Amino acid sequence: MVGVAHGTRDPRGAEATRALLARVHALAPELSVHESYVEITEPSLRTVLAAVPAPAVVVPLLLGAGYHVQVDLPAAITASGGGARLAPALGPHPLLALALHERLLEAGWNGEPVVLAAAGSSHRRPRRDAQRTAALLERRLGVSVRAAYASAARPTVAEAVAAWQGRAAVASYLLAPGFFHDRVVAAGARVTSAPLGDHDALAQLILLRYTTTSPAR
Incomplete structure (x- = not known):
C-alpha cells in the first residue's frame, strides 16, 4: 500500500x-x-x-x-x-464522523452546534464531499453541523463561527496541524478540535x- x-x-x-x-x-x-x-x-x-x-x-x-x-x-x-x-x-465516510466526534469530545465539546472546518477548494466536488461529511456528523451528534472552509470557498470558518454568535464548536476536518489548522484555530471558537491525525x-x-x-x- x-x-x-x-x-x-x-x-x-x-x-x-x-x-x-x-x-x-x-x-x-x-x-x-x-x-x-x-x-x-x-x-x-x-x-x-x-x-x-x-x-x-x-x-x-x-x-x-x-x-x-x-x-x-x-x-x-x-x-x-x-x-x-x-x-x-x-471522505465522506461514517468512520470520519466517528473520528471527528471523538476529537470534539477530547477538546471539551458539550453539545453546542458545530462548524465542520475543511481546507476548502475552488472545485465543487470536494466542497460537496465536506457537506456530506457535515451531514454524517450532524446525524451522529444530533446537533446542527455546518460546513465551512479555511480557504478558497465560503463560508469561511470565521464567518460560520460568527453566524452562531460564538456559540459553535469547530471540528477540524484536517489530517494534520499546519497552515490550515492555524487558520481554523484563529476563528476563535471556544472549542476547536485537534486535526484527525493518527x-x-x-x-x-x-x-x-x-x-x-x-x-x-
Missing part, C-alpha cells in the same frame, strides 16, 4: 502522515506500507511507485475527491507504468480503502 498525502513545508504535516501510516501498519503488520506525497514533500508518489513491487494500491490521504485525486494521482500512476490501482479519497478510525478507513481496491480481492 502506498499512502499519498498532499505535502507541506510544515514539518508537522509529514510527522502526522508518518504517525498515521504507522498506525495503519500496526493494524495490519503483514502489509507493506509506504509514504509518499503529491507535491512539496519528498518522496513523491512517482518516486515511490518506481521503487515498490507491482501491483501497488495507492490510497489518497485526502479527505475529498478534488483535483489531486481526479487528475494528479492518475497522471502519476500512468507515468509510473506499473499498473498501480488508485483507491477513492477518504486516530484509529482513520487508520481503519485507510485499510478499508486499500482492501476494497486491492487486486487480490
